[in-house]
Amino acid sequence: MRNFLKEFNHTNLIKNIPDHAFTYIPVDLALTQEGKQWFIDNNITLKKNAVVFTIPKNCEGGIHADMTKFEKPDCAFNFVLSGYGEMQWITNLEATECVLNFNNASIVRYTDVIKFDISDVWTGNVSLVRINVPHRIVTTDSDRYCLSLRLEKDSSLNSFDELIKLFGM
Numbered sequence: 001m002r003n004f005l006k007e008f009n010h011t012n013l014i015k016n017i018p019d020h021a022f023t024y025i026p027v028d029l030a031l032t033q034e035g036k037q038w039f040i041d042n043n044i045t046l047k048k049n050a051v052v053f054t055i056p057k058n059c060e061g062g063i064h065a066d067m068t069k070f071e072k073p074d075c076a077f078n079f080v081l082s083g084y085g086e087m088q089w090i091t092n093l094e095a096t097e098c099v100l101n102f103n104n105a106s107i108v109r110y111t112d113v114i115k116f117d118i119s120d121v122w123t124g125n126v127s128l129v130r131i132n133v134p135h136r137i138v139t140t141d142s143d144r145y146c147l148s149l150r151l152e153k154d155s156s157l158n159s160f161d162e163l164i165k166l167f168g169m
Contacts, residue, residue: 001126002079004035010081010145014054022053030147042166043156051148055085059139063090063116065108066131068099073151073158074132080125083144090134091119110134128167130160 008029014021027036030050039046055061067074078087095110122129137144157163 001035001038001077004031004038005079005147006030006032010052010147013052014145022051024049025052026050027149030149044163045152045155047150047152051150052081052145053148054083054143054145055137055139057083057139057142057144059137061137061139063093063095063110063113063134063136065134066105068106068108069132071106071132072153073155074130075128075151075160075163076131077149078127078129079147079149081145081147083139083142085123085137085139085144087122087129088118088136088138089120089130090116090136092117093134108134128160128163 006029008025013023013025027046027048027050031039066076093110093116094114095116096112098109098111100107100109116134151158157166
């Protein structure tokens with residue numbers, strides 16, 4: 001799937017912002033025609049805009065979920081563009097849950113964290129990731145840039161469990 005990405009200057013999209021930052025770009029600027037066709041052929045309807053985000057080096061990002069637990073689609077296709085870090089999924093979380101509405105979407109932030117366990121870790125460059133459960137990003141000695149392709153709610157395939165079957169898992 002890495003071959004589905006076009007080359008573009010991702011670091012100039014989010015310059016001089018010292019914290020976790022993101023912006024939107026049209027999917028047409030990020031995906032090749034072959035990549036767009038793969039999603040069409042597999043009945044996956046992508047949102048028109050992809051999210052490009054960065055997390056600074058040597059950072060433990062805040063624990064959050066990109067939507068509430070029962071919303072669909074519950075996954076995204078993430079491509080690490082540069083830098084290193086790991087996505088950590090969180091369980092046994094004792095914290096205050098705050099649901100925020102942003103651009104017609106529910107974002108869940110966790111504050112006043114008392115304790116948590118890390119149930120799984122992803123350190124790769126391309127993956128289908130589950131985004132409706134608590135997670136965070138931890139970086140090392142470089143800023144981490146990521147492109148995230150999100151699915152439309154009316155996509156024929158719109159759940160992590162359905163989509164993972166495409167990859168024989």
